[in-house]
Amino acid sequence: xxxxxxxxxxxxxxxxxxxxxxxxxxxxxxxxxxxxxxxxxxxxxxxxxxxxxxxxxxxxxxxxxxxxxxxxxxxxxxxxxxxxxxxxxxxxxxxxxxxxxxxxxxxxxxxxxxxxxxxxxxxx
Amino acid sequence: xxxxxxxxxxxxxxxxxxxxxxxxxxxxxxxxxxxxxxxxxxxxxxxxxxxxxxxxxxxxxxxxxxxxxxxxxxxxxxxxxxxxxxxxxxxxxxxxxxxxxxxxxxxxxxxxxxxxxxxxxxxxxxxxxxxxxxxxxxxxxxxxxxxxxxxxxxxxxxxxxxxxxxxxxxxxxxxxxxxxxxxxxxxxxxxxxxxxxxxxxxxxxxxxxxxxxxxxxxxxxxxxxxxxxxxxxxxxxxxxxxxxxxxxxxxxxxxxxxxxxxxxxxxxxxxxxxxxxxxxxxxxxxxxxxxxx
Numbered sequence: 001x002x003x004x005x006x007x008x009x010x011x012x013x014x015x016x017x018x019x020x021x022x023x024x025x026x027x028x029x030x031x032x033x034x035x036x037x038x039x040x041x042x043x044x045x046x047x048x049x050x051x052x053x054x055x056x057x058x059x060x061x062x063x064x065x066x067x068x069x070x071x072x073x074x075x076x077x078x079x080x081x082x083x084x085x086x087x088x089x090x091x092x093x094x095x096x097x098x099x100x101x102x103x104x105x106x107x108x109x110x111x112x113x114x115x116x117x118x119x120x121x122x123x124x
Numbered sequence: 125x126x127x128x129x130x131x132x133x134x135x136x137x138x139x140x141x142x143x144x145x146x147x148x149x150x151x152x153x154x155x156x157x158x159x160x161x162x163x164x165x166x167x168x169x170x171x172x173x174x175x176x177x178x179x180x181x182x183x184x185x186x187x188x189x190x191x192x193x194x195x196x197x198x199x200x201x202x203x204x205x206x207x208x209x210x211x212x213x214x215x216x217x218x219x220x221x222x223x224x225x226x227x228x229x230x231x232x233x234x235x236x237x238x239x240x241x242x243x244x245x246x247x248x249x250x251x252x253x254x255x256x257x258x259x260x261x262x263x264x265x266x267x268x269x270x271x272x273x274x275x276x277x278x279x280x281x282x283x284x285x286x287x288x289x290x291x292x293x294x295x296x297x298x299x300x301x302x303x304x305x306x307x308x309x310x311x312x313x314x315x316x317x318x319x320x321x322x323x324x325x326x327x328x329x330x331x332x333x334x335x336x337x338x339x340x341x342x343x344x345x346x347x348x349x350x351x352x353x354x355x356x357x358x359x360x361x362x363x364x365x366x367x368x369x370x371x372x373x374x375x376x377x378x379x380x381x382x383x384x385x386x387x388x389x390x391x392x393x394x395x396x397x398x399x400x401x402x403x404x405x406x407x408x409x410x411x412x413x414x415x416x417x
Contacts, residue, residue, distance in 0.1 A: 095413065098405075098413075
């Protein structure tokens with residue numbers, strides 16, 4: 001039997017509209033906000049399954065800093081969560097003060113790439 | 125020489141604790157992936173192992189070999205095994221390690237899949253699952269050397285040291301260090317002073333680039349939990365200091381501890397390391413992060 005469904009881009013799932021106790025809401029995207037360095041004050045809406053952070057032409061999320069590698073890190077969306085992964089950059093990824101190779105991001109995390117500091121804000 | 129990659133899949137102690145108050149550090153119980161080149165080692169089979177299985181199956185490797193090391197067979201260290209997807213696939217080989225002449229780990233891992241507890245029988249799993257023993261206290265997983273050492277815990281537990289080239293990672297959970305102090309009274313007499321631990325334990329951890337350690341209790345909580353098999357987090361710092369460890373991951377977070385509580389314990393432990401005048405990086409183990417050692 002065909003059912004009316006609503007698809008949630010972030011969660012790759014479908015939920016029947018008439019489920020009791022459930023009301024579809026407008027999805028707000030996850031964001032990265034520039035907190036220090038050259039990206040200060042900038043907001044980056046995370047709206048793709050894969051994004052490349054870097055200062056090169058191939059970066060889909062460009063960061064204008066010599067301390068950021070051309071392809072510094074990759075953001076991958078999986079079931080509504082973003083994972084950040086080092087692409088072999090010179091200065092690495094520092095998550096809340098800890099150098100990591102990769103991490104699933106959580107609301108409020110501070111991510112540092114060279115002199116660029118970004119805060120991760122989860123949408124709904 | 126390959127790097128060592130360490131990924132945390134479960135960092136909670138005792139029982140899974142999902143929910144908003146534990147979302148950042150995570151609610152799954154003990155499971156850590158350690159990878160060196162193509163060699164995949166898994167330390168503990170707590171509920172975090174389910175997500176690891178999902179991750180491995182997505183990679184669609186033709187053949188998969190998993191070296192599984194169990195600190196001990198208490199629930200929070202084996203419960204994820206029946207939900208580990210690759211165990212159901214006939215292209216997977218799993219080696220389950222235990223002490224020489226003792227296949228207790230293998231038996232208890234399979235025993236939890238008895239019909240009264242779980243609907244799928246161990247014998248029906250598709251993977252080739254083989255019990256392996258340590259020869260003495262050392263074994264080779266691929267080209268990687270793994271050493272084991274005994275710990276203080278009700279029923280016993282084992283710590284592991286992974287060595288590759290000049291790098292080393294120690295996995296030491298469920299270890300009541302405070303029961304091993306050479307001078308137990310020092311905690312009351314001089315709480316700020318270094319709490320000395322036995323030489324053999326310090327040697328097992330000596331110079332590790334990363335120590336992943338059970339740090340379940342605050343000093344206050346520990347007084348009510350003596351003999352339960354877990355240490356004061358501050359005593360773990362003292363072990364790391366004596367062993368000249370580079371990085372300390374506090375793990376086996378108490379199920380009653382929220383993310384905020386863990387943050388405060390990490391802060392307290394960082395301050396203790398500083399008070400001892402050493403450069404030790406202390407952080408809280410958190411699900412979903414990977415470190416390159």
